Amino acid sequence: MYGKGLRALSLATFAALTATFALVFFYAPLDADQGFIQKIFYVHVPVAIVTLCAYVLGAVFAILHLRTRERRWDLRSYVAIHIALIFNVLGLLTGAIWAKASWGHWWVWDEPTLVSYLIVFLLFATYQPLRFSIEDPERQARYASVFAIMAGAFVPLNFIAVRAATAYVHPRVLATSEGGMPGQMALTFLIAIVAMTLLFALLCSYEIAAKQTRWQLRALRRRLLGGDAVAPLGRSAAPSLGEPAPRGPAARASRSPAEVAS
Amino acid sequence: MIAAVIAAAPALPLDEAGKYVAAAFVVFVAVIVIYVAIMATKLQRMSRELHELNAAVEARERGEAARAEAAKR
Numbered sequence: 001m002y003g004k005g006l007r008a009l010s011l012a013t014f015a016a017l018t019a020t021f022a023l024v025f026f027y028a029p030l031d032a033d034q035g036f037i038q039k040i041f042y043v044h045v046p047v048a049i050v051t052l053c054a055y056v057l058g059a060v061f062a063i064l065h066l067r068t069r070e071r072r073w074d075l076r077s078y079v080a081i082h083i084a085l086i087f088n089v090l091g092l093l094t095g096a097i098w099a100k101a102s103w104g105h106w107w108v109w110d111e112p113t114l115v116s117y118l119i120v121f122l123l124f125a126t127y128q129p130l131r132f133s134i135e136d137p138e139r140q141a142r143y144a145s146v147f148a149i150m151a152g153a154f155v156p157l158n159f160i161a162v163r164a165a166t167a168y169v170h171p172r173v174l175a176t177s178e179g180g181m182p183g184q185m186a187l188t189f190l191i192a193i194v195a196m197t198l199l200f201a202l203l204c205s206y207e208i209a210a211k212q213t214r215w216q217l218r219a220l221r222r223r224l225l226g227g228d229a230v231a232p233l234g235r236s237a238a239p240s241l242g243e244p245a246p247r248g249p250a251a252r253a254s255r256s257p258a259e260v261a262s
Numbered sequence: 263m264i265a266a267v268i269a270a271a272p273a274l275p276l277d278e279a280g281k282y283v284a285a286a287f288v289v290f291v292a293v294i295v296i297y298v299a300i301m302a303t304k305l306q307r308m309s310r311e312l313h314e315l316n317a318a319v320e321a322r323e324r325g326e327a328a329r330a331e332a333a334k335r
Contacts, residue, residue, distance in 0.1 A: 029312040214304075
């Protein structure tokens with residue numbers, strides 16, 4: 001069954017997002033330095049953190065795909081990177097709005113955090129065209145997994161390099177030596193991270209369920225109406241799930257005696 | 263209830279910074295809504311396809327029933 005647990009996940013995400021918005025505007029104190037503009041951080045920073053973690057998650061799924069050769073891992077890697085790209089765009093947009101309010105510019109090119117985040121986005125933006133350029137589904141999945149692993153490994157290295165840089169003006173939300181955030185802000189920030197993580201998981205689950213259902217429908221159409229009723233697959237960046245394994249008497253009939261015995 | 267919550271909540275300093283904060287949250291919600299709309303379109307397409315398959319199955323069952331009826335006679 002596809003989309004199992006979607007309702008519970010949807011409700012949890014809705015509750016977490018509502019709680020986050022309520023806490024941001026009615027509970028978290030105003031920042032002494034930045035004032036009301038700092039409220040943007042409760043969206044921008046969790047989105048950025050979830051984005052980077054999602055890219056690494058995509059790389060982990062890609063490793064599992066290369067190890068097992070199971071297409072479901074390729075699908076999960078693809079969806080994780082796909083949703084992470086959407087989150088990345090969100091992070092860039094909300095960051096630009098904050099920068100305009102705080103620095104007076106939409107973008108500052110000599111700020112390592114911003115530029116590195118953009119580089120990560122541009123790197124992963126090539127993932128879909130790479131997949132699209134390879135027609136054979138097996139090769140597409142393999143090459144995409146290798147790319148996802150290499151690009152995924154770049155993400156933490158990039159993060160550490162930027163964090164180690166001394167010449168920055170970008171504020172550090174997760175402070176290291178300055179003592180961190182006060183309790184109310186930290187709680188709000190933590191709940192915001194949970195909400196964004198749930199939102200990411202929810203969107204991934206929806207996307208995976210939709211893709212699997214579409215393939216199941218395609219297989220059903222083929223079984224009911226014959227191969228001619230199914231349009232040939234065009235070139236696509238999305239992973240091919242292949243035909244689902246036959247079930248019931250047809251499956252038993254197609255198996256060899258050795259397979260049946262085992 | 264919402265009115266009571268708003269009445270009890272502290273006033274928000276919606277001065278110059280207010281429009282930027284509002285823009286950031288609107289962008290966040292808008293991107294999510296656009297994504298949900300795209301998913302809804304996909305769901306609609308799948309629902310239409312499922313409807314077609316249901317119709318095909320019903321037509322096939324009606325044909326089989328008619329053939330069985332004719333064979334009995």
